[in-house]
Amino acid sequence: MRPPKEKKYTEGKILTALTQLAIPIILANVLQTAYQLIDTFWLGRLGANAVAAVSLSFPILFLILSLGGGLTLAGTVLVSQYKGANDQKMVNFVSSQTVLVVFIVSLLLAVIGFTMAGPLMKLIGAGPEVQAESVAYFKVSALGFVFLFIFFVFQSLMRGIGNVLLPVYVILVTVLLNLVLDPLFIYGYGPLPGYGVAGAAVASVFTQGISAAVGLYILLKGNHGIKIHLSEMKFHLSWTKKLFELGLPSSMEQSARALGMAMMVVLVTSFGSEVVAAYGIGARILSFVIIPALGLAIATTTLVGQNIGANKLHRSEKTGILSVKIAFFGLTGIGALLFIFAEDLVRFFVPNEPQVIQDGAMFIKIMGPSFGFLGVQQVVNGTFNGAGFTKASMFISFLNLWIIRFPVGYFLAYHTDLKHEGIYWAFPISNWISAIVAFVYFRMGYWKKRLGNK
Template identity: 45%
Template sequence: MPSQQKLLEAPIHRALLSLAVPIVIGQILQSAYQLTDAFWVGRLGAHQVAAVSVSMPVTFLVIALGSGLAMAGATLSAQYMGAKQYEKVNHVAAQTMLMVLFTSIVLGLTGYLLSPYFLTLLSVESAVYQDALRFMHVSFIGVVFVFTFAMFQAIMRGIGQVKVPLYIVLGTVLANFLLDPLFIFGFGPVPAYGVMGAALSTLVTQGLAAVLGLVVLVKGRHGIHLQRRHFKPDMTYIRRAFFLGVPGSVELSARALGLIIMSFLVASFGTVTIASYGVGSNILQVVTIPAMGLSMAVSTLVGQNLGARQIERAEKVTYIGTLWGFLALTLLGVLAYFFAPNIVGFFIPDDPQVIEHGGEFVRTMALTWGFIGVQLCVVSAFRASGNMVNTMVLSLLSQWVFQFPLAYVLSKHTALAEAGIWYSFAVTNVLIAIVSVAWFARGRWKETRLTEDDHSVLQVTEEALIEIDEHR
């Protein structure tokens, strides 16, 4: 594991690589949950793929509501680590874990109870409804495990420890690979659960990951050592984390709501379009993994360098990471453009219509993927500096000002039809990247302080709101 001092003093390229490579590998492995599910569910047919596709945005919305608290904990952990305030790192980790556990239980129960109403609002076809409902119910039961392990990963990344989460993910992905076909198709005494089997497999393996993560934190051998005294509720910290974390929750929730609204629009064109959208979205998640991993490395380095008051180095980290993200996703986009039908056919081989429409979706947006890499790295720098409102505003612009209005107008009021939805992705990728870089270049993010006497966390939201008011 790269030591904290190496992360703060090593050449930026080397520090980024030392963090990004294990994170990218971990992200690739973690995406194998969705890939494995998509591969096996695709063998069941287009209706089953559609059932998973309409379920995911709703599940993501509920998870997003509590994820801002995890962001706050990860941001503070990175800056306290950079400032060498190690006891506060432990305190932040424990308090954030408490909040995340409570939030996940409440949101998981709420999502479970409201699942039928979500699907009714989405006007899901009768052939898809029951499978989607079963998938959502099991997914919401597992929300507490998803939250817990995500919090563990975020805290460990914040302190620069990226290999232990990687090992846990590797083990659970292998378990999921074995359990997925078993639960979906059945074998021996195990019945065939169909689409619900994919959710059951993920539930079991995420539960295992959450337990292992908690064990690592309590054992204290990898940079964080949680003890009973750290879990005593600290309302002062909770209030601070709330102010820092709420914009992050709004950001992710707005993104999830945008996906749900997009699902309404996609569903209006029928099952083939829903399945094409679902497969294309899965492919997009996979190809953005390098930039996601890189952006997480950027977040860790920016946070620790800001905590150590190395502001110019934090800025250089962001620009180097942004360039790398652009180049990596542009290369993947070019490859995806030429092999789109083959890639789509891997996920759903027996439906020529879905292969055709899904291939069009991938080709339309592929050449703009590099701009996603730009946005991800810039947003990570904002988040690491504590400027959560900036990331929230960028998310609102992306989903509600650019993408959804474009998708609606192009698909419903032009001859493009469902292809208008695909074009909205491409246009939004470019626009939001330009806005993100322009805002970052202004430099106001450098003024935020989270570790000076630990008093300015409450001012973060106010400072960002003042900046937003100046744009009006």
């Protein structure tokens, strides 16, 4: 069966193409982030310790997920480039190989995550008041890694060919289901016991399993632009190597980001559970704010990749420049709104914790003015990724988190009178510097020369 005719993103207005790709991706990311926000909303009713337990688990979960997440990006890049070259056979083959490799990696990471939950929570600095709950949440979440990765690879492959709406429908159904299941598993109902903090993870894993099953069915059926074949899910060393060459820098980039988040939490834990909870809520807001930038960056990756596959390098560069402008002005506006409504946002999650509200609002207000620069960094990385220059994205993220953010946060928190506020200030400082470096490197054009030499 021939795949349905899809929009061509190698011609026409770039703004229209970016919009058609970015809006569904942003919506999908909003819905995915809703998992964490729904958890935070219901757990906030249990108190600051419940929120702190999940806040401690989140960066380590993100770290483990990021180790395999780069492979899904590799799938996006390769599929988008073969799509641009109109090579459907290679689109299907690369997709089959990506599903196989990601499945194997996800199994390995699930075992590691489950068995190492206790030591990891101790390593990150979980206090006795949150240790047991953070470990329970982490263990249950680890059981869902395979489901989560399978859906991520489905989503990434669909994005690579420009079919960005289909994953949105799947996510919408599962998030709505999670909205119902979260309070049910956290608090219990009738004969069903409440599992507290771990109940939020149980609800998420259940819905992730559904989304993974649907994603696999769609890929195997082959009616939406990609058809994977079991016969092509055999180990091919050359293609596995290619996936890792493209994906490993992205995995390292995401891992560096996750480790940076984890180390920032380590800095925060010495200031007590209330500051940890405030930081956790601020970090959740940040993850929500970054969604438009990430959506635009992923759309840029797809658009740049398809145009490079079609040998339209100038159009790829114009895409990157337009994305930078949209990200900078759009996220600057969002930052301004969050600055104004910071206290109301934090109070929504923890209505009965005045100190957490005060500290969380301060964190958001300090970060807000740098959101436009954060957007610039993300879309420049998206341009590099679409060109297959994933090492550049890795370098920029490493600069942001390890060379600037963590050292600055440590110095300001422990060697100045700012104390925990110094950790907050490390965020805008790192965003400002890394965005400038990323944009200058983009304008130098090395990524174009590199393509010309292939």
